[in-house]
Amino acid sequence: MSAPPMTAQAVVTADRARHGAARLALFGLLGFSAGLPFYMFSTVLALRLAEHGVALAVIGFFAWVQLLPTCKFLWAPLLDRFGVPGFARFWGKRRGWIMLAQLGIASATAAMALTADDRSLGVTALFAVLLAFWTTTLEVAADAWRIELAPTADEQGPIVAANLWGYRSAMVAAGSGALLVADAAGWSAAYWLIAAAALAPFPLLVAMRGQPGGQANRAAAFFEGLLASAAILGAALGIVATVGSASLAGAARLGIDGNANVTPYVLAICLLPFLAMAAALPRIRRAGPASRLRTSVAIGPYVDFFWRYGTAALVLMAFVSLYRMGDVLALNLSKPMIRDLGYSLSQIGRADSVVALVASMAGVGIGGWIVTRWSQGWTLAAGAIFAAIGNFGFVWLAHRPSDEAALYLATAADQFGNGMAGAVFVVYLSMLVNPRYPGAQYAFLSGFAFLLPRLLSGAGGTIVERLDRAGFAGFDLFFLGSGVVSLAAIAFLPALMRIRPREDER
Structure with a gap:
């Protein structure tokens, strides 16, 4: 006997369910693409350098490669305004940038495989920076698309969970897989494996349906996009190499070496754009809708954040800079500490495989669920406690x-x-942004959130060594302190819950 015909409402509900499932799968894939290379320029690279006899203080300096995502506000407006030639005509602006970024990730990881002996730390740093740059570019494009598609917290929760499941699954796969391969076949083989895996989602994106209303031919757009990508990747390599060489030469002339304490200077340079915005706050608050401050392509999205939140923006920025600090401080030095305790690369790799994956996905899932059930203050408090x-x-x-x-x-x-x-932090930041500028403002906030933690992480090796020389257990005090800092963010929550943005009259 045939089934009764579906009602119109049932058809609509079924279509929405299929659309929702497809969206979750898509953002899981995008999270995988962004998470795969992260450990390769952070934790795995730290272990690789340690295996090659690089001093702990210098390994700590390499953590400053992770500062690059904090500066993504410098190029995020370009992703909101422009598209990648060829790719954007058929697949759209957001997917076009994602495809270019994947090509950049694969090429930078392959370059790190070719230079895995670390004979030249300058060359190692060059390709680590490029890998961080293209990984960050992928995240900027994906975050902007996510915020555009899901403007409310209830919609964001499941998408953020799917995105972070993919992201953390890839981080675990890269971390454990790379260590196991490195232990068996060397560091070059580990990086080649990740380079191949990083490019695996690219054909799936190429095969996807084009943007609605697009008139471009798929094949023509694809080959035009490849040519444009080659030019952009070459330009990025040249720019990073030139700036890096100039920076190293300048540091040498100033007498800065591996023993120098450059943390205060790096902090001052990184904070300059944010301090300039804070100093201009009275003028920003008076700016009208036609003001050049608010309509500027370069700084308009960031001025808008301060215009909407006023002095409360300073409280928000202080909070976001503390909330994930404990996690970031632990990231760079946890694996060298574990290695120092006598655990092998294979043992660390096994811990970072199934155990880390299951625990991480459980944490993401619970975080994504509670943001749809609990108040914002309670979800943020729970996240801080478990991070500590x-x-x-x-x-x-x-x-x-x-x-x-x-x-x-x-x-x-x-x-x-x-x-x-x-999970709870991503949803919180997403709700702070103005939907007019999703890519730029999310890049601004998430970048600032990790500025101070990553800067301090770069000095972590020096801190531990100095504590050890002073007769203290350096690693113990370091990880106790990082946990306490995570808990300190909870003190901001009563004030945060009273903050409301000014209405955008436009």
Whole structure:
């Protein structure tokens, strides 16, 4: 007997369900694409440098490669305004940038495979910076698209969870897979594997349907996009190499070497754009809708944030700079500490595989769920508490005999806390932005959120060494301090919950 025909409402509901499932799968894929290379210029690179005898202080300086995403506000407006020639004509502006970024990620990772002996730390840094740049570009394009498609917290929760599941799955796959391959076949093989995997989603994007109303031919747009991408990738390589060489030459003339304390100077340079905005706050608040400050392509999106929130913007920026600090501080030095405790690369790789993946996905899932059920203040508090517990877990691990089960437990606590805090924080930042400027403002806020943590992370190796020389347990105090900083963000929550943005009269 045939099934009764579906009602019109049932058809609409079914279409929405299919559309929603497809959207979640898409953003899971985009999260995978962005997460795959992250460990390759952070944690895995730190272990690689340590294996080649690079000093801990210098390894800490390499963590400053992770400062690059904090500067993404410099080029984020370009992604909102322009498209990649060829790719944008058929697949649209957002997907076009995502496709270019994937090509950049694959080429930079392959270059790191070719230079895996680390004989020239300058060359290693060059390709690590390029890898961080293209990874960040992919995130900017994907975040802007996500905010455009899902403007409310209820819509953001599931998409953020799917995106972070993909992101963290890729991070775990890259971290554990790279370490296991490196232990068996060397660092070059590990980076070649990740380069190939990073390009795997590219054919799926090419095969997707074009943008609505697009008139371009797929093949013609594809080949035009490849030519444009080659030119853009070459230009980026030249710019980074030139700026990097000039910076190293300038540092040498100033007498700056691996033993110099350059943290205050780096902090001052990174904070200049944000301090300039804060100083201009009275003028910004008086600016009308036609003011050049608010209509400028370059700074208009950022001026808009300060115009809407006023002095409360300073409170928001202080909070976001603290919230993920504990996670970031732990990221760069947790693996060298574990290696120093006597665990092998294979043991670390196994902990970073199934254990880390399950714990991280559980944390992300719970975080994505509670933002749709709990108030904003309670979700942010829960994320901070579990992130701090993850950091304290490394102190616990350091005082136990070498035991793989204990390593699994510490890794699980760290990844669960990171996943939960990450999910609730992404939704919180997404709700702060003006939908007129989703890419630029989210880049601005998320970049500032990791500026101070990544800067301090770069000095982490020096901090631990100085504590050890002073007779203290350097790693213990470092991870205890990073956990306490995560908890300190909770003190901002009563004030944060009273902040409301000014209505945009446009």
